[in-house]
Amino acid sequence: MDPFDVSDRNSWYFGPMSRQEATEVLMNERERGVFLVRDSNSIAGDYVLCVREDTKVSNYIINKVQQQDHIVYRIGDQSFDNLPKLLTFYTLHYLDTTPLRRPALKKEEKVIGKFDFVGSDQDDLPFQRGEILTVIRKDEDQWWTARNSSGKIGQIPVPYICQRL
CATH class of the missing domain: 3.30.505.10 (SH2 domain)
Incomplete structure (x- = not known):
């Protein structure tokens, strides 16, 4: 192993x-x-x-x-x-x-953009409405760290996303 x-x-x-x-x-x-x-x-x-x-x-x-x-x-x-x-x-x-x-294995959590998010900070991860993101960490109630499909990692605002089933 x-x-x-x-x-x-x-x-x-x-x-x-x-x-x-x-x-x-x-x-x-x-x-x-x-x-x-x-x-x-x-x-x-x-x-x-x-x-x-x-x-x-x-x-x-x-x-x-x-x-x-x-x-x-x-x-x-x-x-x-x-x-x-x-x-x-x-x-x-x-x-x-x-x-x-x-x-331990982490269960991968996917979310989907509810609105476009342009981002204003260099740590932000901009995304489009309908874009699927992978949650890496739930740092705070309103801001999480996520990864997009091209592998870029940044902060996303929780009110701008929906939990996926």
Whole structure:
């Protein structure tokens, strides 16, 4: 099995999601060691590493800690300079019953433009009414990150799109 790319944050970081949502995603996976990283719902700025074990999902809090002039990420008694280094460590070491094997699969969400959006900022992703876009991240209530059919990525205004079935 090929190792996953720890530097591809989009593959393993699922952003804000509840413990229940993470459990549902991971229990739909067949193999142990499938994981995702989500935002902590109880401590702002911290993360949770959720891992599919044999018959359950384990949740490990990752504390983001300021140490002198830099930030470290702490899980248990281990500290790391960044999240990719933490994930790399746990591909070689067991958390509980398994090392990390690969990120959980993300369900691709498509949306369709309800109106033309020209965009006014360089981070915006202009689109036409009827154009199909792939949601990458739901950053805020009113602005999401999406990709168009030619692969360009940018911000889209949620009121300008419809959810696709």
